[in-house]
Amino acid sequence: MTSRSVSQPQIPTQPGVFTRASSGLVRQVRTQDVMFYGWQQIALGYIIFIVAAWQFYPGASMEVGVLLATAAGILIAICYAFLSVVYPRSGGDYVFMSRILHPAAGLVLSMSLIFWQLFYAGINGAFLSKFGLAPMFSTLGIQTGNHSLTAIGSWFTSPWGLFSGGALVIGVFSIVQYLGVGLYFKAQRWASYVAIGSLLVTVVTLILASTGVLSFQHNFDVVAGHGAYQGVLHAAASAGVSTHHSFSFSQSLYFAAWPAFSLWFAVLSVSFGGEVKDGQRSQFRGMNLAIITMGGFMLLLMFLYRMAFGSGFILASSQLPTNKFPLNAAPYVNLYTGIAGGNVVLTVVNSLWVLALLFFVGASSLVASTRNMLAWSLDGVAPKWFSAVSARRHTPTWSLVLCAVIATIWALLYSFTDTVLVLGGFLGQCVPILGVCVAAIVFPFRRREDFESSPIAYRIGRVPLITVVGVVAAICVGFCFYRLLVDTNYGANNTLSVVMTLGAAAFAALWFLVYRLWNKARGTDLNAQFKEIPIE
Amino acid sequence: MRIYFCSDIHGSDKCWKKFLSTPKFYEADVIIVGGDVTGKFLVPIVETRRGKYSCRFNGLERKVSAGAPLQHLLDMIADSGAYGYVTTPDEYAHHQQDSEAVDQLFRRLILERVDRWIELAETKLRGTGVRVLVSGANDDYFEVDEALGRSELIEDPNGAVVPLGEGYDLMGMGYGNITPWACPRDVPEEELTRRIDEVMATVDDPGKTLMSLHVPPFESGLDYAPELDDELRAVVTANGLKMIPVGSTATRDAITSYRPVMGLHGHIHESRGVHDLNGVPIANPGSEYSEGILGGVVIDLDRRHGLTNTTLVRG
Secondary structure (H helix, E strand, C coil), X not given: CCCCCCCCCCCCCCCCXXXXXXXXXXXCCCHHHHHHHHHHHHCHHHHHHHHHHHHHCCCCCHHHHHHHHHHHHHHHHHXXXXXXXXXXXXXXXXXXXXXXXXXXXXXXXXXXXXXXXXHHXXXXXXXXXXXXXXXXXXXXXXXXXXXXXXXXXHHCCCHHHHHHHHHHHHHHHHHHHHHCCHHHHHHHHHHHHHHHHHHHHHHHHHHHHHCCCCCHHHHHHHHHCCCHHHHHHHHHHHCCCCCCCCCCHHHHHHHCHHHHHHHHHHHHHHHCXXXXXXXXXXXHHHHHHHHHHHHHHHHHHHHHHHHHHCHHHHHHHHHCCHHXXXXXXCCCHHHHHHHHHCCHHHHHHHHHHHHHHHHHHHHHHHHHHHXXXXXXXXXXXXXXXXXXXXXCCCCCHHHHHHHHXXXXXXXXXXXXXXXXXXXXXXXXXXXXXXXXXXXXXXHHHHCHHHHHHCCCCCEECCEEHHHHHHHHHHHHHHHHHHHHHHCHHHCCCCHHHHHHHHHHHHHHHHHHHHHHHHHHHCCCCHHHHHCCCCCC | CEEEEXXXXXXXXXXXXXXXXXXXXXXXXXXXXXXXXXXXXXXXXXXXXXXXXXXXXXXXXXXXXXXXXXXXXXXXXXXXXXXXXXXXXXXXXXXXXXXXXXXHHXXXXXXXXXXXXXXXXXXXXXXXXXXXXXXXXCCCCCHHHHHHHCCCCEECCECCEEEEECCEEEEEECCECCCCCCCCCXXXXXXXXHHHHHHHCCCCXXXXXXXXECCCEXXXXXXXXXXXXXXXXXXXXXXXXXXXXXCEHHHHHHHHHHCCCEEECCCCCCCCEEEEECCEEEEECCCEHHHCECEEEEEEEECCCEEEEEEEEEC
16 A cells, blocks of 8 residues: 655655654654664774684684674664664663563663673774774885884884774764764764775775785785795794684684674664654664675675685784784784785775774764663663753763763773783673563563564564564574683683673662662652553 | 653553553652644555455554454554554545545544543543643644543643642643644744743742643753754764754743743653753653653652652653
8 A cells, every 4th residue: 555645745654654744753764874874883994803813713714704694693683673663762772671671671781782882982992003003004114114104003003002092082082972063974974985985995906916916925025025925824834823724614603703793783773763663674674784785895805805815824924923924013904905005095095994984983882872871861770960961062971971981991901901802892792682682582472562563563473573583693692692701712701801791780780779779768669660551 | 749741642542541540650649741642643444355454554564354353453553643544445545635635534533532532531530639631732733622621621731821739830832833844833933932921921920830831942951853854854974863952942931031840841752851951940751652651750749848859750
């Protein structure tokens, strides 16, 4: 059936339904907007350390790992998208986990997510230094013979260099969010166009290097010395590093946790909503398209990296001790891309997408964190000052300050100690993702009426589709959590990460309990605040 | 005295039934709906063949048989705030071509539901001592006021001052500033100011008055909604939805100049909260009517101590 709106032709409607002139009727956000947001969250720049981690999984196919992570990401995205259709108001997973599971579960899982989002808000800045700026300056230094540039590259991997990146990202985005500058949005959009252009140039550079038009081996020898490329392979062989393994599906599966760390976060667009409830297909399409396109790009880049530089060379160079590697730089693939390009302009252009994506992903973490704090406060489970908005700037000042302080502490820990590693927060982030999967599984049974009337009341036989998808997604996330816990190569099972994963959840549970008691003492029953009013 | 305030239930049967349960659930003496009581969607349920019906509701094609399944579907639609109506393929085709006929149908179904709600309220709350205040607002047709006026139980504070007891009054204003949707009671800010001032001129003591102004004050923290483009689509940036203040300057001026006990607002469903505007507490309970969730504010007022509690609840 088709239909159209009446009274006001421009009033948004949905097929088979009539609408009238009334406020709040807005169209769904565009699929491409959701996808674009998902791209930001995925932060393809992470591919630099994802490829570097390949060495830990002998026999793993990076491409198969990406495919597995993408497939799991799609299932997780379906859970998020379906639940966001049922609960379309802005607020995201906190809202539907509170409704479907329990207010306490909603708060605990949301607090855990935010705690780890803030972890990455600070650390993403350090990633910018380590995986973006350092390789770019090192390549430029090597290509021009300018030792100052090489030294700057090295400095960005030092504790102060890492912390500077963290402080830059936290500082810039805290100020920007406080001021709410419109110019920022324009700058960000333009930066995204630049990133896309830069990424395309990288793809072309890698294709040229893969097909022999550009010779990476020759260019590497030019900057590192005659025979340096073969030297790396020989040095690795002499050190007992094997770079030839037969394909292993299990190792590919274990490796998949690395791309998952990037691809799964497209689901954060879940906080977008709208009142015209026509299935909100843009969420479904946008999230999945973001995962599929970025998964595809990741897969393509990995393939091209291998073709351009040689799988054996990537594995050999990443496993060599620093003093055996012929360049004064870390052996990341963006360093190699710069060298393959063979000129400084291409090096800068090839670096832009990594820099832009690593820079802007930190901003989203801060925004998501302050919005969630606002929601907790309004629900009475956090102090009122969490939702206090600056009269002049209309921004949640104190939440922002708190977020910036927590993010800075994490950036300091990452930069100056060995207690925090790259995937250190992924263990904790898996917990709220698992919570959403569980919410998806039980939703049709705990909220039967809501399910029946919802746009997602699909069934496979007699079993709700969302339950089936939730079960498979939960298995994927559960497996990832298990691997992160038992495999030291991810760096997620060190003492601090495990303690903080448990600690964040325990703290949130305690927080809820204390707030409940405190409110009760003031005559407000927190349970009654959330309890559904019985219809008599 | 305990007051329960909610707003923007937009035709949801479920929310209305919950609203009528609030006196018992929250132990409220006065319960208020601050406007926008009527729904926005009509769902035609077409009889495709004898005893078989089909409609598209919430994005899904639904097929049911006559009897209990059809009634269940109608209830489900009503709970979401929409108006389901059973029709024939010919009538549906006619409605698709005739916007005037759809408008008439909207009015008929809206008023039927309001009448049914009044009946439910009177059955449930008459004689209990609970005061029930319901007003229309910018999305409601003016006929809704007439229907509310016929009730012996429900009081309509729209454009009036209603004594609440213990020395407190409540004034109501359902008109709002201009929106992109050109709603029945959208007026320019100057006219809104004039209307508020006219009502406030009849108030004994603004400091002992609760002002129920449907549209929240501009830049108050209770008026943030997604910025819309020319197609009425939310603007998204790489940081998410772009939220902007869309409240009323007339409302803001009224709150800051009259300094009431409290400002009670609705209209912006996304901007739930309790804030402070130049020392005056203001609240917007938000709205999640289509999910059947009733957001509200529980307010405790005391002759001696004044305002002692404002708690946002979600029932």
